[in-house]
Amino acid sequence: MTGRYSEDELIARLFAPIAGPAGLGLEDDAALLPASSEPMVATTDMIVAGVHFFADDPPAQIAKKALRVNLSDLAAKGAAPVGFLLSLAxxxxxxxxxxxxxxxxxxxxxxxxxxPLIGGDTASTPGPLTISVTALGRTSRFAPRAGARPGDAIFVSGTIGDAALGLAVRRDPALAARLSPAARDWLLDRYLLPRPRLDLIETVRGGASAAMDVSDGLVGDLAKLCRASRVSALVEAPLVPLSTAAQEAIGLSPSLFETALTGGDDYEILFAADPAYRPPQGVVRIGAIVPGAAAPAILDASKTQMIFGKTSFSHF
Known part of the structure; x- marks a missing residue:
């Protein structure tokens, strides 16, 4: 064929083959989901060129990021994915x-x-590429933000700050040049391609009193969880897990530690649980939930409260 696909052609050629049975071949106006005894969980996230990714990033990686940031939200609620809807402008x-x-x-x-893909929409726009995914999942036990209780321990999975530092590397050639190739590649990859923690769904279901994914920065997202739960928190910054690559970058520029704690795009799981809870490997305790309405206190190695220029990424 010559010329670009029509809307019907791009759906039939590129997206219908991805669709699961609930998508009805993408030939209908809606999906038909089978009944289940488990509650349905829905989440949606939009990513925009120039805001959440670079316009010249590989298209396959952009697609994966759009889906994975939504699967991360499901994982943080203890929900296994059922399918997703995709809207492309x-x-x-x-x-x-x-x-x-x-x-x-x-x-x-x-x-x-x-x-599987189960539906969506396409449109043209004079502005930047915009991708919206709505992911659906099911869970036997939903983990809200609002369930944390004073005395709970605070846990986080994986390592924090890699993606934010990857963005810093992308924007700062001088920093990139000072890093080892292995550290530079690790941080850049973590920014480009999130790893949704679906492996922790059972952990969230089984132990979390409150949970969310870390998408806008550990400090700011913990504050959101605390506000929803009407509590405060104490976190020991030296306990926050950092990758070897992040440690290398922070060693070169100590101010990047604040970037790591507040920059976002980690897509790890932050949750509160009973202090007697024993987390699986790769999940560490970083603090405790305490009574009160104050913003969480992040304490440095000398137990002094850290002050941040900003606590998280914000669009506005």
Whole structure:
């Protein structure tokens, strides 16, 4: 064929093959989900070129990021994915090849995470590429933000700050040049491609009194969890887990520690649980929930409260 796909052609050629049975071949106006005894969980996130990713990032990676940030929200609620809806607003310069690569990346992750496409929409826009995913999941036990209690311990998975430092590396060639190749590549990859913690769904269901994913920065997201639970918190900054690459970057520029704690895009799980809870490997205790309405206090190695220029990423 010549020219770009029509809307019907791009759906039939690129996205219908990704669709699960509930999507009805993407030939209907809605999906039809099977009944279940477990509650349904829904979440949606939008990513925009120039805000959440660089316009020249590989299209397959952009697709994966769009899906994975939503799967991260499901994991933090203790929900296993059922499927997702995709809405694409394409700028004037899109091409068939770009969209085919995007669809390939989406198909790979849909298969990897057991989250088939079940519907969506496409539109044109004069502005930047905009992608919205709505992910659906089911859970036997929903973990809200509002369940933390004084005395609970605070846990976090994985390592914190890699993605924010990856963005700093992307923006600062001088910093990139000073890092070892292994550290630079690790941080850049963590910014480009989140790892949703679906492996922790049972951990969240079994132990968390309150939970959320770390998407806007550990300090700011903990504050959100505390506000919802009507509590405060104490966190020991030296206990926050950092990757070897993050430690290398912070060693070169100590101010980047604040970036790591507040920068966002970690997509790890932050949760509160009974202090007797024993977390699985790769999950560490970093503090405690305390009574009160004050913002969480982040204490440095000398037990002095740290003051931040900002506590999290914000669009506004």
């Amino acid at each position: 394409l700028p004037p310069d899109w091409t068939n090849d770009w969209l085919a690569a995007f669809a390939t990346g989406l198909a790979e992750d849909a298969a990897l995470y057991g989250a």
